Amino acid sequence: MASNNTKVWLITGSSSGFGRSLTEAVLEKGDRVIATARKPEQLDDLAQQYPDTAKAIRLDVTDRQEVESAIHTAINTFGRIDVLVNNAGYGLLGSIEEASEAEARTQFETNLFGALWMIQAVLPVMREQSSGHILNISSVGGFTGYAGFGIYNGTKFALEGISEALALEVAPFNIRITIVEPGSFRTDWAGRSMVRSERVIDAYAKSSGQTRDWMDQEGGNQAGDPALAAAAMMKVVNVENPPQRLVLGADALERIRGKLRSVAQELDAWEQTTVNTAFSTQMTH
Numbered sequence: 399m400a401s402n403n404t405k406v407w408l409i410t411g412s413s414s415g416f417g418r419s420l421t422e423a424v425l426e427k428g429d430r431v432i433a434t435a436r437k438p439e440q441l442d443d444l445a446q447q448y449p450d451t452a453k454a455i456r457l458d459v460t461d462r463q464e465v466e467s468a469i470h471t472a473i474n475t476f477g478r479i480d481v482l483v484n485n486a487g488y489g490l491l492g493s494i495e496e497a498s499e500a501e502a503r504t505q506f507e508t509n510l511f512g513a514l515w516m517i518q519a520v521l522p523v524m525r526e527q528s529s530g531h532i533l534n535i536s537s538v539g540g541f542t543g544y545a546g547f548g549i550y551n552g553t554k555f556a557l558e559g560i561s562e563a564l565a566l567e568v569a570p571f572n573i574r575i576t577i578v579e580p581g582s583f584r585t586d587w588a589g590r591s592m593v594r595s596e597r598v599i600d601a602y603a604k605s606s607g608q609t610r611d612w613m614d615q616e617g618g619n620q621a622g623d624p625a626l627a628a629a630a631m632m633k634v635v636n637v638e639n640p641p642q643r644l645v646l647g648a649d650a651l652e653r654i655r656g657k658l659r660s661v662a663q664e665l666d667a668w669e670q671t672t673v674n675t676a677f678s679t680q681m682t683h
């Protein structure tokens with residue numbers, strides 16, 4: 399039975415992968431969840447197993463009306479929202495030149511705007527409560543670019559920019575923001591959630607083409623365990639000072655450290671050029 403000091407979570411994309419693992423872990427702990435999916439019948443088993451603490455509803459994050467109604471359902475059901483997890487997303491695989499306008503826009507609609515609409519809808523609730531925590535599931539690809547994932551990288555970099563600014567804006571309301579950056583995890587992401595651009599240009603065979611080959615073999619072989627990722631996410635929600643970024647997986651850590659080192663080296667190498675851009679004379683009055 400749920401006690402009053404358990405947390406209330408709202409998780410997008412609860413049907414598989416991280417969303418499913420996190421929903422299960424949160425329910426197992428005794429917290430309450432509004433579990434959401436485009437096909438909510440995929441969550442029937444959880445709603446039956448946890449009738450008092452789980453509510454399953456339909457939510458396509460690209461539909462703003464469904465976003466608003468998910469927030470209302472959460473408040474009507476459990477009276478508050480302590481943790482929002484913006485997890486719903488998919489990958490678009492193809493070079494920048496290969497991606498069609500529709501493929502690029504749809505990718506942004508889900509991965510970026512879906513999360514943005516959720517954030518905007520939940521903030522009045524969290525401000526009223528003077529508390530809340532938003533986990534935005536980005537990616538190692540939200541910090542470093544990959545050939546063949548440029549549009550996906552764009553959605554996740556944008557989500558990270560929004561998250562950093564948001565953290566500054568909502569800190570006075572006791573609302574915390576954590577960006578989650580997983581590396582390769584064994585979910586459906588590299589399988590049914592990977593959209594390949596329809597157009598393939600042979601000239602990119604050695605860059606994005608190689609990423610296509612890598613992704614063909616990736617499904618089922620990823621090192622990361624989504625259940626352990628879920629445990630890590632629950633940990634940051636329950637500490638007093640949660641990190642702004644939670645990197646998940648040794649592969650992601652190595653790649654992010656590598657980028658930080660190369661950015662620092664480049665800053666040093668170009669420092670004189672960087673600083674020699676101010677007016678040489680002081681303005682006098």
Ligand SMILES: NC(=O)c1ccc[n+]([C@@H]2O[C@H](COP(=O)([O-])OP(=O)(O)OC[C@H]3O[C@@H](n4cnc5c(N)ncnc54)[C@H](OP(=O)(O)O)[C@@H]3O)[C@@H](O)[C@H]2O)c1
Pocket residue numbers: 410411412413414415416417435436437457458459460485486487488489508512535536537538579580581582583584585586587588590591620
């Ligand atoms: N697995 C990895 O290696 C990895 C690494 C870095 C980041 N990520 C990120 O982790 C997040 C979750 O992906 P996953 O790895 O757990 O893959 P997954 O098992 O394929 O799960 C993706 C989830 O997103 C949902 N979704 C997609 N579009 C949606 C929409 N418009 N509205 C609502 N839900 C939608 C899917 O629902 P349906 O069942 O309805 O399709 C599914 O529940 C994504 O944001 C992904 O970019 C994954």
